[in-house]
Amino acid sequence: MFFLQINNQSGSFNLVLLFGTIGMLVLTIGLIVFIIFHQRKVIRYQLQLQRMEQDQQKMLLNASIRLQEEERQRIAADLHDDAGPLLATARLYLNENLVNLDKTSQLQSIYNAKQIIDDTIQLIRNISHSLMPPTLKNFGLESAVNDLFQKISSSGSMNASCRFHDYRNRMHPEDELIIFRVIQELVNNILKHSNASFIHLTQNLSDDKFFIRMHHDGKGLTQADFEKLNKAASGLGLKNIQSRLKLLHGRIFFEKDMSQTYFKVTIEVPRIEESVGTK
Amino acid sequence: MLLSALTYFIFRQEAFDSLNTTIESILIISFCIFFLFEELNNVEVVFIYQKANFWFVFGMLVYLAGNFFLFIQADEFSKEIRDGFWSINLFSNILKKLFVRYCILSSKRS
Structure with missing residues (x-):
């Protein structure tokens, strides 16, 4: 200074x-x-x-709202187009004139009405099962996924198999439902778009993280494709997967296998809450 | 304050003390810069000039930066030179007071 x-x-x-x-x-x-x-x-x-x-959040919210609306429309259509006519027909068999008919015709009408009501019960059961599979609720994710894959395999169009390596303790039912819906959506996409001949699903646990890996030999997505579709206005199903996994703080990765033959989808979910009941 | 007290009571110096004032200026400028960098690292999404404190610090910085060399040289001033250059002090003091006034007004508003 x-x-x-x-x-x-x-x-x-x-x-x-x-x-x-x-x-x-x-x-x-x-x-x-x-x-x-x-x-x-x-x-x-x-x-x-x-x-x-x-x-991004707005897009995900819009996707989930749209999907919910589509689901509502599907249920409404099922009820209106299938259950409605069946019940109306049953009502026709059981109209007031029934008392004026002879005994044989009365029995025949009642039998027909009973048949139609049985069909309606089955239909409503199917709708209810598609909303919430009872296997998932009662026996857990492993059974529900097994059930789903058996149904696909038995259709004959594709060979589907799954193996859960470490699922001794069930997750929270709400988390199981979310993971099941994500698997359903992925399987649905593979069935619709990939022309694959097989799907194989494996489940693992590592470092307190729950992994589900799906392999298929069809036309699949890479991570770049997924991100591109996720930002586009279309790709409602993928946005829905993203928003569902966000609820579980989970992540999803799309990649091509090392051998460049298979496409692989990995779902990673942190296991925050342990079992509700052991299997 | 400590330096001023030391100067007054121990060195018995009653005139304007250049050394004290310069050290004070360096300290206050350092604190002001520290405040500004703290604000820069703040994650709040508020522009710095929307905060009342900023105008106070700005006023102090302008005053001290404007007078820094004046304070260093203060001991060497003759009466004529002091009269010539003391207008820098007056002008920067007016600016400082305006900024402080703005700081008080904006803090009352918020």
Whole structure:
């Protein structure tokens, strides 16, 4: 500091003072301007990130609402087109004129009505099972997935197999339902789009994480395709998978096998809550 | 304050003390810069100039930066030179007071 003090040299003294003061002011204002602009840049970036996140959430919410509406429409259509006519026909057999008919016709009408009511019961049971599979509720994810894969295999169009390596303790029923729905959606996609000849599902536990891996030999997706479809307006099923897994803090990876022959889908879910009941 | 007290009671110096004031200025400038960088690292999404504290710090920085060399040289001033250059002090003091006034007003508003 003392070397800046210049004695008895008025000209130099003035210059040091003048340029020193101007320099300090320029430095200070420069620093403030830099901080303001830097902060504005950071805040804009943060806001942009927030906006993107909100858009993504909005898209997922829209997808789930649309899917819910589609499901409602499907149930409404099933009830209206199948159960409605069946019950109306049964009503026709059991109209007021029935008392005026002879005994044989009465019995025949009652028998027909009974048949139709049985069909309706079966139909409603099927609708209810498609909403909530009883196997899943009563016996857990492993049985429900086995059941699903057996049904696919028995149709003859595809060879489907599954193996649960480490599922001694059942997960929370709500989590099981979410995972089951994701598997259902993936299997549905494979059946619809991949032309695969087999699907194989394996389940593992590692580092407190629950893994489900599916292999198939058809036309599949890679992670890049998944992300692209996820951002597009279409791809409702994939968005639904994403939003369901988000509830479980889970992740999904699409990749091509090392051998480049199979496509692999991996679902990773942290095992937060342990079993409700052991199998 | 400590330095001023030392100067007054121990060194018995009653005139303007250049050394004290310069050290004070360096300290306050350092604190102001520290405050600004703390604000920069703050994750809050509020622009820095929307905060009342910022205007106080800005006023202090402008005042101290404007007067820093004046304080360093203060011991060497003759009466004429002091009269010539003391306007820098007056002007930066007015600016500081304006910014402090703005800080008080904006803190009352918020």
